[in-house]
Amino acid sequence: MEIKLNAQVDPLPPQATSQAKPRAVSEPVDHVTLDQSQALDQRLQDEPPVRADRVASAKELVASSNYPPHETIQKIANLLARNLDLVE
16 A cells, blocks of 8 residues: 655644633532522413414404415515525
8 A cells, every 4th residue: 555645735733722721610509599480480370371362363364365465475485486496
């Protein structure tokens, strides 16, 4: 087996030395306060499971023959046409 050296390739640059300082290690915590978590849980429980106004609005849009607007459909079609990858 013959190995030919490629002299046109630049040698690797010297390895940089890290100047990072070690982090201070904190003591483990024996307890955790969950006040914010409990407040979030309470707010989630206070929310109604269904927002009737939003459901009614969505039903109206679905029933409309003008939704989505023609302009929106045209813009989406143009975006798709411009980004279509033709694969042979």
